[in-house]
Amino acid sequence: MSRRTKDARELSAGLPQVRVHRKPAPSSHQGEQSTASAEKPLQPVSAAVPLIEKVLSQEETEDGWVNLGTVGKQLLNLAPDFDPRTFGFRKLSDLVRKSKQREVKQAEGGPISIRLKQRRKS
Template sequence: MTNENAVKLAVLIDADNAQPGIVEALLAEIAKYGTAHVKRAYGDWTGPSLKGWKDQLLAQSIQPMQQFAYTHRKNSTDSAMIIDAMDLLYSERFDGFCIISSDSDFTRLASRIRESGLIVYGFGERKTPKAFVSACDKFVYTENLQEPLAAPEEPEPARVSPALVKQLRSVVEAASDEDGWAMLSHVGQILTKQAPDFDPRTYGFGKLSDLITAITVLDVDRREAGSGKHAVIYVRDRRRRTGKS
């Protein structure tokens, strides 16, 4: 699936558990991964709690899926979403699913879809339980879709922790050649496999290359890839220059 525009996605939104103000940025993010062939939002649209969603449904061509709350303390919206997701999965018309919720109830659904060989993108707030995050191929915190980004040369010390630096060094080493150089794209792929919620925007940067440049523990080398092609970025642990371990 190298052509992202050809990737067919089913977008399922738990409207009871997501904010309508994120929809425009959310769909723009989803467009990076493929085309939303189905866009559905689930909830009890007869009540006042989802009033803020109604304008977004029309503006973004999202189909509202009515689900009455039959009993108290039981989330019927989750059940309806899961049933529809399985129907869409069995239709074999999609390459992946986008599940928008901060609810751990969708953990097994994400795992089941991945077991069928399809990719799962999760979107939710930072309070989302780790189990659901880990069940997705990639998880995007919705706060990252709204927060302003720092300039590349201005790292945020409170966000860039020693643990992050250690993780980056470890992944670069794992992806490196004999000289210690690793393609940045490969580094990003490994980071996402290790931590589906890894996102440079969490640390105040729009791109992984901006984050790596700012923390200054890695060398960055931009190599020409040929006429008309973008330069390929390589990174290396700076300790390789001095031979330190």
């Protein structure tokens, strides 16, 4: 067993298992959630939340913002079968935008970064 496989198994211990059903996304509506699912049902967006939150908690930054590319790589290390198409999205960025627990920022033409939504102080 390779070190990468062993590390991924250790990181994913205790997380819900996500079944991957690879299916091409519809080409007419880029990034929108797919409703056509004749063969296998899509996983709900909420099933991806624990995985994304675990990655964000592992990536410590001063301001909490993490590059989406880094998140994607860590998701694949954590759950090698992770694919946003399992949840009905072509891209990870669309999946992250759909789940409401994260903030997304992107400078014009720049990389996308995400962080957990900050709790408001009362």
